[in-house]
Amino acid sequence: MNTNKVFLGFLGMLMIVSACKKDQHKMTPLDNDGAAPAAISNVEVENLPGAARISYTLPDDEDLLYVVAECETENGIKEGKASLFGNGLLLDGFGDTRERKVTLYAVDRGENKSEPVTVNIQPLTPPMQMIRNSVEVNEDFGGVKINFKNELEAPVVINILTPDSVGEWSEVETWYTSQEEGAFSIRGFEAKKRKFAIYVRDQWENLSDTLIVEKVPLFEEELDKSNFSQYNLHSDASAGYGWVMTRMWDGSVDEPNGFHTAPGSTFPHHYTFDLGGVYQLSRYTMWQRGLISGTDFLYAHGNPRQWEIWGATDPASDGSWDGWTKLADCESIKPSGSPIGTVTNEDREYAMRGHEFLIPLEAPAVRYIRLKIINTWGGASYSHVMELSFWGAGQ
Known part of the structure; x- marks a missing residue:
């Protein structure tokens, strides 16, 4: 066999394959007649x-x-x-x-x-500017309360800024929403005159103009826990395993310094305590079990998942709900959304800070608190809370 002919034939095949591959990259439109369509x-x-x-x-x-x-x-x-x-x-x-x-x-x-x-x-006023135009800012405990309307339910971010320690504008809140209307509070400031700036950003990074207001946050302080005491009523859940209620405000989040209801508690169940004085409450924080010891309890077992907080100044002595006012519906949030038994570092850090809940400004002043536990993370027949702290102003 003539090896030169074989080589030349093989080379020719390579050239054909190469040419085909080059043609594949041209990606020219099919059926291109070169004629433009008529206009709309x-x-x-x-x-x-x-x-x-x-x-x-x-x-x-x-x-x-x-x-x-x-x-x-x-x-x-x-x-x-x-x-x-x-x-x-x-x-x-x-x-x-x-x-x-x-x-x-x-x-x-x-x-x-x-x-x-x-x-x-000529587009009409964009949704993010409509939202900004609707914003109302009012004094709240330790800060301000922002009310807004979003009639088109546009997905936006409401940004709040205030001057920092050196007078530079600093972002203190980014509120994501697509709700038709809503409200949220910014807390943690002294009862001194302070400027707040509010603007809205949409999904295309368009920015509204900025509203600047000057407000004096309402005074709040942490309540003195040494004044707290159990206020046992007939219908309240009893303590279990020696974890008495007073451990719920002893300043520790480690075991066994928490309150534990007795096994077999039906849901919902509740218990009551006395703040030691009448307060206009602004917020409170709850710490769950498993933060230090017994970490497998975190977001599991008897840690409350959904509950209600109620308040009263003169509750009925028979343990009924006469005289009580619901202050807030509460839910423990697990940032990762992972299933029970899986706890991420983000979940742990979030829980360590405590679950904070705001009390509406329009809520009445109260002396007695009742926690109504709806369900727990682990579906246990009991509930447990390690620590509670409250903020507000004495009346």
Whole structure:
């Protein structure tokens, strides 16, 4: 056999394969007749909050693929596309109400573009600015309370800033929401005049203008636990394993310095204690079992998962709910969302700080507290709490 012929034949095959591979990367459109489709017609514009809906009549072109709209913005070209199965498209994500020019093209399967059709749009006030315009700021214990409305339920972030120790604006809260309306509080400040700045950011990184207010936070202090005492009523759950109620405010979160109800407690169950005076409560913190010793108890066993906190100044002596007012619905949150038995470092750090809950400013002043345990993390027939701390102002 002539080896030169074999070699030349093999080389020829390599060249053919190589040429085929190069052709694979060209990715040219199929059925490209080189002819552009006709333009869209009967264009109409509906301006919307932060957006514009553009409707039109499609050209009669059998290889039409889609319609594209292009609008020049400060951050580059904003583009919207719609398939041939519709007669309109939406351009959204505008952060102001300025008039803008939009250019539309019909595009066929060969990526040939029609002649441009130009229209003007003028989006209405964007949702993030509507939310900012609705913001109300009122004094609250240790800070301020922010109320807002979000009628379009747009996903946004409400950012709160206040001057730091050297007078520089510093972010103290980022509140993520898509609720129709809501409220939240910023706490931890002295009862001295302080400025707060509020602005709203949307998913396209558009920013509202900034509202700056000056408020004097209401005075709050941590309640003196040496004044706390058990206030045992007929219907209250009893203690178990020698873990008496007074250990729930002894300043320790380690075992056995907590309160444990007796096994066999039905749910919901409750227990009552006396704060030692009448207080307008602002917030409280609960620490669960398993933070130091017995770490397998963390987010498990009898640690409360859902409960209610009630208050009274003159509760009925028969243990009924007469005279009691619900102060808050509470739930223990596990940041990782992992199943029972799995606790991440994030979960542990979160629990170590304690689960803090705010008491609404409009709640009445109270002296007696009743915790109503709805369920526990481990579904146990008992509940246990290591420590409680309360903040507020004496009345």
